[in-house]
Amino acid sequence: xxxxxxxLETEAIFSEDKMHRYLLKKTxxxxxxxxxxxxMYPHYDGVINVDLTTQLIINKVAxxxxxxxxxxxxxxxxxxxxxxxxxxxxxHDKHTDIHIMKxxxxxxSVLLAWGSYGKKPLVENRVNDVLDMLKPHSKKINILTNxxxxxxxxxxxxxxxxxxxxxxxx
Numbered sequence: 001x002x003x004x005x006x007x008l009e010t011e012a013i014f015s016e017d018k019m020h021r022y023l024l025k026k027t028x029x030x031x032x033x034x035x036x037x038x039x040m041y042p043h044y045d046g047v048i049n050v051d052l053t054t055q056l057i058i059n060k061v062a063x064x065x066x067x068x069x070x071x072x073x074x075x076x077x078x079x080x081x082x083x084x085x086x087x088x089x090x091x092h093d094k095h096t097d098i099h100i101m102k103x104x105x106x107x108x109s110v111l112l113a114w115g116s117y118g119k120k121p122l123v124e125n126r127v128n129d130v131l132d133m134l135k136p137h138s139k140k141i142n143i144l145t146n147x148x149x150x151x152x153x154x155x156x157x158x159x160x161x162x163x164x165x166x167x168x169x170x
Contacts, residue, residue, distance in 0.1 A: 039115075110137065
């Protein structure tokens, strides 16, 4: 019989009022590469309670032996964003962009995975702003791609649940 022990270290950065989660970091092997993934918005605090998206991402990234951690960041940092779909007013703040850039700089690779929701008129401007911020790091940025449409997809997409198709941003 063999006993295997492992530690999944979690770090999260919130606003003082805890309305915004700027970063969720999950690390299981500090000697391996780190992936930063950008999705739409945080659903839970992510420290103890993890949503299905977070769990699916951890599982897929852990399958890839080169990674030992994931930085979860979002276009919108307000935890209540999914409740209020007209979330533009308080959807993010200046700290959101600061933490996006910090997580991107610290990562070995970056994966964009906000899905087709990013094409909605209320969201499209934010997507374009973030893409502009990411331009200096374009060599390490990839897109989680729907193999049927060649468009960006979200990790909850049924195709993403089977396998990740990753393509360079350029």
